[in-house]
Amino acid sequence: MEFARLEKPVQKRVQEVFEKFREHRHAGLHLEKLEHPRDPRIRTIRITKFMRGVVLAPDSGDSFLLLKVMAHDDAIAWALKHRATVNSATQGIELRDDVALDRATASVHQTVPATEAGGLFDRVADKELIRLGIDPDLLPLVRHLSDESHLDALHKILPEQQYDVLAGLAAGLEPEDVWREAIASQTERSHQHDHADSADLLTAAMARSQGRIALLNGPDELMDVLSRPFDAWRVFLHPSQRRVAYQPSYKGPARVTGGPGTGKTVVALHRALHLARRLPAEAPAESILLTTFTRDLATDLRRSLELLIPEEGLRAKIRVINVDALANQVVRADRGRHLNIVTDQREIAARWSRIAQRLGVEFTGTFLDQEWRQVVLAQDLRSPEAYLKASRSGRGTALSPLKRAQVWRAVEAFTQELRQADELTFLQVCAEAGRLMEPRLERPFRHVVIDEAQDLHPVQWRMLRALVTPGPDDLFIAGDTHQRIYGNKVSLRSLGISVTGRSHRLRINYRTTREILTWSTSLLTGEHVDDMDGGIDSLSGYRSAFRGAHPMTHGATSKSEEISALTAQVSEWVTDGIEPSEIGVAVRYIQLGKEIAQAMKQVGVPAVVLGTQAGHGEGIHIGTMHRMKGLEFRCMAVSGVNDGVLPMPGAVTPEELDPQQHREDLRSELSLLFVACTRAREFLRVSWHGDASTFLSS
Numbered sequence: 001m002e003f004a005r006l007e008k009p010v011q012k013r014v015q016e017v018f019e020k021f022r023e024h025r026h027a028g029l030h031l032e033k034l035e036h037p038r039d040p041r042i043r044t045i046r047i048t049k050f051m052r053g054v055v056l057a058p059d060s061g062d063s064f065l066l067l068k069v070m071a072h073d074d075a076i077a078w079a080l081k082h083r084a085t086v087n088s089a090t091q092g093i094e095l096r097d098d099v100a101l102d103r104a105t106a107s108v109h110q111t112v113p114a115t116e117a118g119g120l121f122d123r124v125a126d127k128e129l130i131r132l133g134i135d136p137d138l139l140p141l142v143r144h145l146s147d148e149s150h151l152d153a154l155h156k157i158l159p160e161q162q163y164d165v166l167a168g169l170a171a172g173l174e175p176e177d178v179w180r181e182a183i184a185s186q187t188e189r190s191h192q193h194d195h196a197d198s199a200d201l202l203t204a205a206m207a208r209s210q211g212r213i214a215l216l217n218g219p220d221e222l223m224d225v226l227s228r229p230f231d232a233w234r235v236f237l238h239p240s241q242r243r244v245a246y247q248p249s250y251k252g253p254a255r256v257t258g259g260p261g262t263g264k265t266v267v268a269l270h271r272a273l274h275l276a277r278r279l280p281a282e283a284p285a286e287s288i289l290l291t292t293f294t295r296d297l298a299t300d301l302r303r304s305l306e307l308l309i310p311e312e313g314l315r316a317k318i319r320v321i322n323v324d325a326l327a328n329q330v331v332r333a334d335r336g337r338h339l340n341i342v343t344d345q346r347e348i349a350a351r352w353s354r355i356a357q358r359l360g361v362e363f364t365g366t367f368l369d370q371e372w373r374q375v376v377l378a379q380d381l382r383s384p385e386a387y388l389k390a391s392r393s394g395r396g397t398a399l400s401p402l403k404r405a406q407v408w409r410a411v412e413a414f415t416q417e418l419r420q421a422d423e424l425t426f427l428q429v430c431a432e433a434g435r436l437m438e439p440r441l442e443r444p445f446r447h448v449v450i451d452e453a454q455d456l457h458p459v460q461w462r463m464l465r466a467l468v469t470p471g472p473d474d475l476f477i478a479g480d481t482h483q484r485i486y487g488n489k490v491s492l493r494s495l496g497i498s499v500t501g502r503s504h505r506l507r508i509n510y511r512t513t514r515e516i517l518t519w520s521t522s523l524l525t526g527e528h529v530d531d532m533d534g535g536i537d538s539l540s541g542y543r544s545a546f547r548g549a550h551p552m553t554h555g556a557t558s559k560s561e562e563i564s565a566l567t568a569q570v571s572e573w574v575t576d577g578i579e580p581s582e583i584g585v586a587v588r589y590i591q592l593g594k595e596i597a598q599a600m601k602q603v604g605v606p607a608v609v610l611g612t613q614a615g616h617g618e619g620i621h622i623g624t625m626h627r628m629k630g631l632e633f634r635c636m637a638v639s640g641v642n643d644g645v646l647p648m649p650g651a652v653t654p655e656e657l658d659p660q661q662h663r664e665d666l667r668s669e670l671s672l673l674f675v676a677c678t679r680a681r682e683f684l685r686v687s688w689h690g691d692a693s694t695f696l697s698s
Contacts (some may be wrong), residue, residue, distance in 0.1 A: 089133030258506030396660020
């Protein structure tokens with residue numbers, strides 16, 4: 001990503017320099033030694049008159065590591081201060097800022113020890129720290145740290161792998177958890193890159209460090225990666241993720257969870273690739289299903305899969321389609337005709353209200369619709385007797401047998417109206433698809449990989465379960481219940497999907513800066529979220545690998561003033577060299593998005609509004625918070641976060657009607673804001689006009 005920020009002529013010159021470097025018979029002759037360096041193997045190479053590259057040149061072999069491209073004096077200063085070493089735990093390469101570390105360690109002996117409250121790592125013994133790869137000479141410095149802010153101050157000077165270990169421990173993880181996440185994932189793979197015949201341990205360490213560095217065969221590969229860094233990161237696996245994605249086999253359904261930016265989608269993509277490679281030669285095309293909640297997310301998965309798997313033959317083994325579209329195809333094929341699907345939620349709610357009024361039942365249309373979706377369809381209840389006995393856990397309002405009979409009359413009237421009109425809802429289509437698939441001996445897929453699993457309804461889960469024969473590697477599930485925005489709560493165990501012993505949590509955010517992450521997760525303080533398996537999910541230990549600017553907040557007196565300030569900020573980002581397509585704007589309702597797009601075009605900034613006829617092409621991407629799900633941008637603006645808009649009154653069940661559902665709806669609205677804010681990689685701006693949303697003040 002540093003390379004992407006270089007001026008285009010400098011990027012081109014890097015390519016030219018390393019083309020000559022490769023062709024030269026003695027490539028090392030291009031490298032210039034430094035006077036009195038900390039590490040004589042760190043050299044520099046001239047890029048332009050004003051820019052130099054910093055290169056690590058091992059004592060033997062022909063592997064060289066490009067570390068930096070910087071202004072001449074900065075490159076020299078950086079090279080003189082740093083030293084390359086081999087991590088004692090991972091056996092991978094790491095870089096030490098020796099000058100800064102020496103200074104920090106020396107200051108420890110001149111100041112008082114950690115505070116009376118104790119040191120940050122008092123609970124971890126020295127031998128455990130050393131086992132996790134902490135250098136013994138750094139122990140005095142580590143023992144002196146009393147809180148996370150002190151550790152943060154050392155982020156830029158500690159070796160990266162050692163900082164990751166300390167950050168994990170500081171976040172409350174046990175040493176064994178840190179070992180699994182930060183060490184085991186690399187040591188397992190190091191055996192694949194052992195260079196027993198290599199005289200240079202550093203060369204071997206470079207080979208073991210894939211996941212933190214890229215090993216390339218020439219300048220063409222170098223430029224291919226560096227010229228499209230954000231594309232590369234979309235499918236790039238970090239070591240803690242690779243262990244999950246490339247587990248040779250799971251004995252049954254497996255799951256990966258984690259907060260935004262931890263790489264769940266990337267893991268799902270690589271899992272699909274791993275499974276495709278293991279298919280027998282005779283396996284037909286589309287033997288693997290890669291699916292998700294919405295059509296937009298499926299399109300994004302397909303684009304990422306093309307980046308990850310250039311070979312069409314291998315990619316053809318994987319079918320990418322969203323759940324509802326697949327269910328539609330299954331039922332349409334069975335019926336032999338087109339399906340009339342009701343998609344307008346307002347129309348559905350109005351129909352329920354008319355039925356309630358006609359039957360004289362004492363429930364609102366909203367309550368009846370929720371009861372039908374969250375109890376009747378969720379539990380596949382097909383008779384009044386089944387409904388009478390069914391659990392309504394989580395619904396909040398208790399119903400007597402008489403009231404349940406009233407609800408069932410409304411359900412029968414609603415479904416009868418749909419039948420008479422030859423119409424179906426998407427959930428009905430999924431339920432029918434599941435019933436069609438379940439008795440079949442031959443299932444259509446050998447493996448099913450599911451992304452954004454937290455938003456799927458139980459009827460969709462039953463269909464997915466029926467698409468693949470139960471057994472090893474049948475289901476691979478990726479999701480985060482903190483990002484649930486549609487209120488579909490499930491228990492995987494109740495659906496016959498057991499992930500016990502095969503569930504993995506990712507805790508390191510590789511997308512969003514720590515400042516953005518801290519601000520965004522503070523929105524969820526005090527929220528208790530289920531884990532889809534009978535427990536409570538937690539963001540404990542969730543942390544970012546990057547630092548950056550603090551989020552910006554802006555309140556305006558009017559909508560026009562808010563839009564004007566937003567266009568000025570976006571224009572500034574574009575002037576600073578950020579591509580419009582790397583900027584996103586999230587809103588709660590589409591009309592505000594259209595007004596923002598019009599204002600952008602008036603100041604010469606191209607804009608596209610997702611989900612509309614003009615929702616394609618180049619420009620900043622503007623969309624509702626729902627449509628931003630699964631996307632990411634270097635710069636993210638979340639606009640119109642007003643009181644009375646977020647939470648949106650129409651999306652929240654009145655508390656007097658159903659207190660439990662009221663809380664669930666508020667949580668879904670809060671998750672929407674959390675999801676929108678965590679689409680940002682480097683810059684986040686949140687704005688409103690009039691009074692700010694209560695979510696921002698809580």
